[in-house]
Amino acid sequence: MTAEFVHPDLMPALPEMVMLAMTCLVLVVDLFLPQEKRGFTLLLSVLTLLLAIGAVILVAPVSSISSFGDSFVLDQLAVVLKIAVCAITILVFVYSRDYLADHDIYKGEYYVLGLFATLGMMVMISAHSFLLVYLGLELLSLSLYAMIAFNRKSLRASESAMKYFVLGAMASGLLLYGISIFYGITGTLDLTQLSASVKGQMAEHPVALGFALTFIVVGLCFKLGAVPFHMWLPDIYQGSPTSVTLFIGTVPKIAGFAMAIRLLVDGLGDLQVDWSQMLTVLAIASMALGNVIAIAQTNFKRMLAYSTISHVGFILLGILSTSANGYASAMFYTITYAITSSVAFGVLLVLNRKGFEAEEISDLSGLNDGNPWYAALLAIAMFSMAGVPPTVGFYAKLSVLQAVIQVDMVWLAIVAVLFTVIGLFYYLRIIKVMYFDKPMEEQTTTIKEALDVKILLSANSLSLILLGVFPSTLMAYCILAFS
């Protein structure tokens, strides 16, 4: 048998290639820039992401196409998620600038690492084999470890990075273990072939398959931050520089969602009865623990970490309903959550000043007195997270709930809405602190306003209302991705 080298179709991976080339360019160019011209790195990074978005749109296929021996797939799901990832990363980069400058960490590496992480996420989104999923995941994780530890002077950040590294490595290990068992049973890493052969093995290797699936689900939920694999999340959120928290708290959720869909739905669809049950337990635990513990937090970043955990529970609800409708709802939820979350952290970043790290909830006291505009932007984000209409958060919850009810799990929907009510309390508390409390005396209310940040942040926050009133377009894309 002659091994014939088949030249892969490179076009589907054009966005990734653009990203890689441009990121290397940014890395080199940044070396020659003096500190006062660091803005150029930012500009170039944003340009990179815009180019990547352009490339995604350029190669967007009508139907699903795969390349590189079926291990790389470009479909509607990948297109939408990649655009979302790149667009939100742009927001992250712009919001971070002043924070980085104030904390003397305004370095090109932040952007380069961020771009590599984004590349990793894009690979994860398109990956259709265990190997590529893992490669993308590790590229993302390694970049994130470095980004967290980026502020070398901060002890807390180093501690967080260490914690994230150790726990992240363990999660990767679990994932790999699950992958290896599947490989042992089916002899393939490719998700399409895996999906085809799992059914045949179900009678023969029920225990091994169950084990392997469990490891995959655990690894996945660890990355997503579902209870009981959530321990790292609050510490990392709190310990990281806020600009990095902004990044971790938004975009990787989208990649995590893609990974869940690729692995569980595409690859292990035949085991859906099993993983759907596992996810039910995890989802309820996440919503319960996330919402209840968030109430006790005094640190805003930590509170948002627990809020993330509860939102992950909601995303899992959509996935566990094992219907196209449910996946589309979960996708909508994930994307809009990332957008909402970027507003919350974005406002927090704006409030940071030199020598003052705004991260306690009390730091927001009386924000409406000094800065009614930013208070309003954050209030919109909080109402959206709480799921109060007319913000998009309501619509996201509505779509997930209807997916759950559609598959006759009304009890689960009731559990979910009751935890939403509990969650409402701590979001309202943020509103209360901003609007009803008086500002603390030592706090100066002058905020250094960069116009571009203000415009982007405003557009970002108002988009929550806009999407809430007109969710049709985005929802249509999400439904298209699973039809």
Add this chain to the structure above:
Amino acid sequence: MYADWPLLSLAIWTPIFGGILVLFAGDREPSGARKIALVVSIITFLLTLPLYTQFNTQTHLMQFVERHEWIAAFNIEYYLGIDGISMPLILLTSFTTVIVVISAWEVIQYRASQYMAAFLIMEGFMIGTFSALDSILFYIMFEAMLIPMFLIIGIWGGANRIYATFKFFLYTFIGSVLMLVALIYMYSQSGSFAIFDFHHLRLSMTEQVLIFLAMLVAFAVKVPMWPVHTWLPDAHVEAPTGGSVILAAIMLKVGGYGFLRFSLPITPDASAELDWLIITMSLTAVVYIGFVALVQRDMKKLIAYSSIAHMGFVTLGIFIVFRIINSGHGEQGAALALEGGMVQMVSHGFISGALFLCVGVMYDRMHSRQIADYGGVVNTMPVFAAFMVFFAMANAGLPGTSGFVGEFMVILASFKASFWIAFLAATTLILGAAYTLWMVKRVVFGDIANDNVRALTDINKREFLFLAILAFAVLALGLWPDPLVEVMHPTIENLLNHIANTKI
């Protein structure tokens, strides 16, 4: 000439965008923001007037219908329309908002533009709630109006405002999320979120009971019915005057409206099966809460409890119909009960709003709501005292005022169902008179109690204006309720026909 105008949309969006405009006008020049707010509220009121003048009283069908596709994925529509039940409530909303804007004119100094904007935006959502014919649109409006009210109580409220506003929001929210689950469930059965598709959806008894209970929680909290009423006294006491007025005059009506639009027609069999529950809760509100009101020391709290008692009549009127029909007295009596409930809602909107404004007038001068701090107000504020006594009489159900009509209709109808129900309901005529008039006696009459009362000045022209308008409304509705009853009659008849047919 109005036939082609999307009047309902205009009535919803004019105040919302007007409110945003007010928000941007800012506080540097508060009088500017106030003027814009007044103009916007008056325009909205004028926009809602044709809804009455052009209303066709011969049909039960929806009028001024606007129907557009909105969210295709879930078949959610932008579907508006009004009938005899919703139209009076929309007019009440736009009318009350004008009064509230006038009443806050000089009183609110702290962030006046945000205050005005909150009321205008809330007005839009409330009109939307009453005119939505798609259940998700209804739900969105229903929830969205909580946000401005949450801020109004929290920012401009009294000392214990944070507790009160959290309680208000959480109570209402927990009720409504269960309703949301019920709505989605019905969507999964019918494939549509339109309320009329729910009306004609066949549901088994178990389904009906569960849906009924889910919606009962949502609307009972809103009305509020005993025993989920406890948020109301807190919210009323802490809210600024305008907030109390809107809360009492409009927001509570959303609950009653919800029973008429959702509970009765969607789950008629469950409603008939469980009417004893609602009737018991209503009578408890009338009798027990009446006694509770008697012992209040805080005027606002007293009026709040009196609101709960009066709203008990509304729910009693709505759910007594099954017993009237079963007793063989036919639909004549049933229609009387429902219409009585509706009249009571509108009338209570005027009277409780006016009473809260009266308390507000005194509070602005004395900064106290305690009955014990007053006494002999009539000596220093004779004109005001006349209004206060008048509204108190109306609250007690004096014939000739609107307060009498609704209660009388409900009691009369209840006699056809059961003597004892009517008897218990009628105790309100004694209790209502007792707690209201006793409060008036202690506050308004008698000798001047202290130097603060001695220093009071009578109401100014602005205050005279809004009290006079309300007094006129109370009298007009009391002496000649026909226009209101006529408007709702075909709708009520149709509703009764609808619920007479089982859906199982």
